[in-house]
Amino acid sequence: MKIAVLGAGNGGQAMAGHFSLLGFKVNLYNRNITKIREIQNTKEIRVIGEINGLASIDMVTDDIELAVRDVDLIMVTTTADAHSDIANKLAPFLRDNQIIVLNPGRTLGAIEFSHIIRKNSTKKVFIAEAQSLIYACRIEKPGEVKIIGIKDRVFFSAFPSTDTDYVIEKLNAVYNCFIKVENVLVTSLENIGAILHPAVVLLNAAAIERGNLFYFYNDMTPSVSKFISDLDRERLMVGDSFGIKLHSVSDWVSYAYGKVKGENLNEKMQNNPAYYKIQAPDKLNSRMLMEDIPTGVLPIIELGKLCNLELPLLNGVLHITQSVLSCDFRLKGRTLENIGLGNISKEELLKIL
Amino acid sequence: MKIAVLGAGNGGQAMAGHFSLLGFKVNLYNRNITKIREIQNTKEIRVIGEINGLASIDMVTDDIELAVRDVDLIMVTTTADAHSDIANKLAPFLRDNQIIVLNPGRTLGAIEFSHIIRKNSTKKVFIAEAQSLIYACRIEKPGEVKIIGIKDRVFFSAFPSTDTDYVIEKLNAVYNCFIKVENVLVTSLENIGAILHPAVVLLNAAAIERGNLFYFYNDMTPSVSKFISDLDRERLMVGDSFGIKLHSVSDWVSYAYGKVKGENLNEKMQNNPAYYKIQAPDKLNSRMLMEDIPTGVLPIIELGKLCNLELPLLNGVLHITQSVLSCDFRLKGRTLENIGLGNISKEELLKIL
Structure with missing residues (x-):
């Protein structure tokens, strides 16, 4: 081969x-x-x-x-x-x-x-x-x-x-x-980067732009973890609507890194040796937003629309990031329209998979 | 008297x-x-x-x-x-x-x-x-x-x-x-605190929680100012829909502080002596969110709904803040329902003013 x-x-x-x-x-x-x-x-x-x-x-x-x-x-x-x-x-x-x-x-x-x-x-x-x-x-x-x-x-x-x-x-x-x-x-829908990366960047946006260094995972705070868990719940809802039982971010960390200890997501993030000392991006328009929004957050929102889900947090992340970066991810990102599935219904999508 | x-x-x-x-x-x-x-x-x-x-x-x-x-x-x-x-x-x-x-x-x-x-x-x-x-x-x-x-x-x-x-x-x-x-x-609708305060806090949320000190106005960054201007545009749209010509945040800073120089909002924020060295709040649940969301962002969204406006950025701020702070501002905040105007139309509201 x-x-x-x-x-x-x-x-x-x-x-x-x-x-x-x-x-x-x-x-x-x-x-x-x-x-x-x-x-x-x-x-x-x-x-x-x-x-x-x-x-x-x-x-x-x-x-x-x-x-x-x-x-x-x-x-x-x-x-x-x-x-x-x-x-x-x-x-x-x-x-x-x-x-x-x-x-x-x-x-x-x-x-x-x-x-x-x-x-x-x-x-x-x-x-x-x-x-x-x-x-x-x-x-x-x-x-x-x-x-x-x-x-x-x-x-x-x-x-x-x-x-x-x-x-x-x-x-x-x-x-x-x-x-x-x-x-x-x-x-x-098991793309948890879409949930993890933009959330951390957005709640640190001004700090990143001011050049304050921090560790991406280890410097996570309880409120950021809370936000990630809520955001993740919207992703899990989309999965549920399609009949798919997804791993939550917190479960995924345990699944992927068996020995990580922690009562909750925030503790797991801080206790995971694989995450030690990973620097946050030093600019706002890193792949943490430029990749994860158009190929993660946006298409998850699009799938949610097929199921009539509102997803206010994912939409908040999308729109605020678009404002902060002065760009429109819908132009080239993975909307259903852009990937050839304009006007498809949930049932029709399930049929072609 | x-x-x-x-x-x-x-x-x-x-x-x-x-x-x-x-x-x-x-x-x-x-x-x-x-x-x-x-x-x-x-x-x-x-x-x-x-x-x-x-x-x-x-x-x-x-x-x-x-x-x-x-x-x-x-x-x-x-x-x-x-x-x-x-x-x-x-x-x-x-x-x-x-x-x-x-x-x-x-x-x-x-x-x-x-x-x-x-x-x-x-x-x-x-x-x-x-x-x-x-x-x-x-x-x-x-x-x-x-x-x-x-x-x-x-x-x-x-x-x-x-x-x-x-x-x-x-x-x-x-x-x-x-x-x-x-x-x-x-x-x-001339309440610009609702536009200014939560935006800065949210894009600095993790930094505030980590205890990183910064100056609320002077450490504003271009992306934060860009976001504030976009957010402000939604407030101005609500005003327009009610036939009210509001001051933009940028115009308001010039109006209120005549001598402030600056080509744009970010420069004005950094050049305004009245804003020098004002410390950002040292906790997330300060009045910058706890007051400005339920008595500013939320009722502006409610007024926008009467005009069939979508306001994705104001909604993003509301929902993300609710997640980060683990609270539901709609319970006691100024929804039209909560202030005795449930089911009122835009035209009816204009009549009772």
Whole structure:
């Protein structure tokens, strides 16, 4: 199996390095090639941490046509707000039976991707999304990436879900972490980044802009945690309306980090070693808002509308962020209209999943 | 003319002292008498600043019946979230023709007060509201209040507005600052505290809770100012819908502080000497939220509903604050229902003003 990894940030470099060390041929694509000049020169990535080795990369390129020409599997590891751009660039060069996986899809990623591909290509490809990135990782220096951890269990679904078994079977030849869920609504609504990130940034907005440093998780306060729990309740309501029992943020922290102690979300946030000393973003328009609002908060609100839910807190986060950042996320974000589902009903949506 | 001042905070002490020095007999009432024990003992307030002198207070009491028994004018100087409590306590002891003035009314204060009085008393009293407190003042130490400034122009209306001329004539025997406006919708919607205070607190919520100190106005950032301007636009829309041309926050700062320089709201906030070095509140549940939401943001939203306006930012502020503080301001705040105007239409409201 030959693989293209699209997006050479932390996740993309970890994945490309890991694949190579597992013996697969890997092409690594980045839209901005200057960011990975070192890797382009050496065609190597040093992987350290959970996995160790010097990985050879077959091709390092900013030409998406070359990157995906001969591959069986296309792993998309860009931020989710780049998915539509990647889909548009990718569509003309697809071949039948290629598998495309969004790592992760955030909310409605696979549906958006599929909409763009099908508008621009007649090829029969498989499109799927993971609930989160498989790796906890970070680039240590140019050409070197540290894999801090590899997840044991990552929810996974293709769109449509009739493709899920086929795609998981192919992928679990490499990984064995992907857990099949009912459909992409589950992977989409388990996007807790949408609940966690914008809430913390918004209630710290002026502090961030003034340049006051703080730790994103460890400096969480009781009122912020209270707000996150209330906001999360709106996400859980959307899940309920679609018949999906989701994990709450608090349950998810316990699920993902088994040994974290705490009576409530705030205590868990402060007691989780994986969260120690993670700096908050130093600017307001970081991906904590620029990615999480258009590919998380907004599509969750859109799904809620299909169920006639009001969601005042999610809407508050959306509108206040739009004001603070002077932008309109509805223009390019994942509204149902923008991903090809204008005027769909809840029942019709459930049918096409 | 004999006067009762209800509420002995900064404003109440300044007003009681000023009245006394002007030669009027003054009763000073506070619900919690221990807070003004010094004044109760000496029956004197030392006034410094714009006005200087040692003022005699006729009566210092926590008995509202005694405070208002013989007076012609009742000046209410409590925070606006105490108006309903004061109205309930006051109603049984009113006499015909007494004048009650809310300093200030915040939003819909006179209507709320009138609703409670008329439910509990058959006496014909006059009820009016000022747009802001006449004084810039602060208590320097027990028994001493500093009057930093006395405003030249304060918008004023009675409810109903047919009483305004009579009340202003009586008041301007003392003051000459009160400017008659069309009705209490003008004084109510010129409440810019509702726009300014919660916005700053919310975007600094986590910083306040972590105990990071900052200056409320001088540490304002461009994004916060942008948000305030957008939020203000919703208030202006409500005014427009009622046919009222309101001052924007930015225009108001220029209007109230003539010499303040600045191209935009953020610059004006940082350049206004009156705003220098004013500390932000050191707790989340200060009057910046606890007063301004139920007597400002909430009733402005309620008025907007009468005009079929959506007001997503004001609603965002309301709902997020309710979550952060774990309270429901609709229970006791100024909803139209709570102030006796349930099911009123915009046209009907305009008729009773």
